Amino acid sequence: MMFKVTTPPRIFGAISLLVIAAVVVGTGLIEAPFFRQSIIDREAAIVRDMVNALAAQHGISAEDMEHHAEPKAARKLDETFGLLRKLPGTERIKIFNRDNVIIWSDDYSRLVGTRRTTHLERLTRAMHGEVQAVFNTVGKDLRLDEQGPPMPQSIESYVPILTHEADSPATVIGVLALYRDPQDLNRTIRQGMYLLWMFTGGTGLILFFALYKVFDLVYSRQQTAESKFSKLTVEHERIVQIEKMSAMGELVGEIAHQLNNPLVGVINLTQLAERQVSDPQRVSELLAEVRKAGTECRAIVQRILRINQASRSTIQQTDIGELVQDTIAFCQHSVALKHSVDYPKPGRKHVLDVDPVLIRQALFNLIHNAVLAAPDKQVRVSLAEAQRDSAQGVLLSVTDAGPGFSRETAGKLFKPFFTTRANGTGLGLSVAQHIAMKHGGVVLAENLVAGGARFSIWLPKMMKP
Numbered sequence: 001m002m003f004k005v006t007t008p009p010r011i012f013g014a015i016s017l018l019v020i021a022a023v024v025v026g027t028g029l030i031e032a033p034f035f036r037q038s039i040i041d042r043e044a045a046i047v048r049d050m051v052n053a054l055a056a057q058h059g060i061s062a063e064d065m066e067h068h069a070e071p072k073a074a075r076k077l078d079e080t081f082g083l084l085r086k087l088p089g090t091e092r093i094k095i096f097n098r099d100n101v102i103i104w105s106d107d108y109s110r111l112v113g114t115r116r117t118t119h120l121e122r123l124t125r126a127m128h129g130e131v132q133a134v135f136n137t138v139g140k141d142l143r144l145d146e147q148g149p150p151m152p153q154s155i156e157s158y159v160p161i162l163t164h165e166a167d168s169p170a171t172v173i174g175v176l177a178l179y180r181d182p183q184d185l186n187r188t189i190r191q192g193m194y195l196l197w198m199f200t201g202g203t204g205l206i207l208f209f210a211l212y213k214v215f216d217l218v219y220s221r222q223q224t225a226e227s228k229f230s231k232l233t234v235e236h237e238r239i240v241q242i243e244k245m246s247a248m249g250e251l252v253g254e255i256a257h258q259l260n261n262p263l264v265g266v267i268n269l270t271q272l273a274e275r276q277v278s279d280p281q282r283v284s285e286l287l288a289e290v291r292k293a294g295t296e297c298r299a300i301v302q303r304i305l306r307i308n309q310a311s312r313s314t315i316q317q318t319d320i321g322e323l324v325q326d327t328i329a330f331c332q333h334s335v336a337l338k339h340s341v342d343y344p345k346p347g348r349k350h351v352l353d354v355d356p357v358l359i360r361q362a363l364f365n366l367i368h369n370a371v372l373a374a375p376d377k378q379v380r381v382s383l384a385e386a387q388r389d390s391a392q393g394v395l396l397s398v399t400d401a402g403p404g405f406s407r408e409t410a411g412k413l414f415k416p417f418f419t420t421r422a423n424g425t426g427l428g429l430s431v432a433q434h435i436a437m438k439h440g441g442v443v444l445a446e447n448l449v450a451g452g453a454r455f456s457i458w459l460p461k462m463m464k465p
Ligand SMILES: Nc1ncnc2c1ncn2[C@@H]1O[C@H](COP(=O)(O)OP(=O)(O)OP(=O)(O)O)[C@@H](O)[C@H]1O
Pocket: 365, 369, 370, 373, 400, 402, 403, 404, 405, 409, 413, 418, 419, 420, 421, 423, 424, 425, 426, 427, 428, 429, 430, 453, 455
């Protein structure tokens, strides 16, 4: 079966595996040269100890190096350093004197007397007592000697040969260069690398499976949470819809109730009139009653139409201070006011994006209520800047000196058709609240300690889109 990389955990898995593979290969490539250098350095140090042990055993001295051509010295050098041929992988042995001239080699005939070396700098360092090890890689086209075949790879060790005369510090009398076939070394490095790769790969895989498991778990939990959330959202929408429907049902019931009373009156009155057609005076009185009931019905219908009007708004930049003044002037004409409305001019202009017709209507309803609450006392209107839930806005307050509202009334103030007034329809405050909310604001009601009530419209400076 094909492994399809589709879900986020699988994408994560595929990427992680690629990263782990890159880390394993990268670690191998970076570690290999360090690994190899440390091995050849260690081998070079062993060669140095071995060479100097042999030199000490055979009593190799500076004179032997100087008179290397003499048979006795040549034999001594042969016997001493010829033993190194037995070291596995040895390709060539050269002994340099302090002038960097080859004085002895296992290939005596060709090299003695020449200065042949590929790494003069290493040779010089070895002459100063340091042990040097070089790994010659493929492509350098090294040759053991002029006629010899090219060597694809080799290890060169340069080790100082020291004198061991009593009472004097050890001095370098020459350098031994040993060329070895790197096959053994390569095998060791390969094994080391395999071990390293297995370790990093294994650790990486363990880490990968652990992370994959965690990621998969987190992802599936998130998926579950998301699906639960979307189910909740659907459920919430359903509840809101039910709420709306029941609110509408309530509203329709209220409207029916409101219209029913005058309509029942109309029916009763007309029945009465039918029975008393012979008495024109009485009929005329009854018809006047019928007209009154009809007018009442029309008033209710007009109020309801006003709510509908509030749903259609045209927002424009409006100077709220001016709007308040216009509304007060309108109240003065339409409502019989005993006192003028007190409206201290605000300190600064407040220009807001609102529907002026609607805000005027809302404010009118509040002023009208205030006037009806205390017809003999002055109504005060004020406009000021006010913050609400850390949003900037303005507060339009209408304060009266009336009796205020009871605790029981407080909970129903904004309910459509709630009224305590004989001629009221109970729509003034609910319309005002509806208008304020349409602007992202709210109508607030409070009883004042000193007596009276204050109804305020708070409007935000920036309407939420
Ligand atoms: N300033 C006020 N002081 C005391 N009570 C108030 C005040 N304003 C409103 N109320 C109470 O809130 C009720 C509802 O007011 P609302 O304006 O919605 O309807 P209404 O004034 O009764 O009728 P209308 O539809 O004619 O406005 C009022 O009947 C009254 O009991």
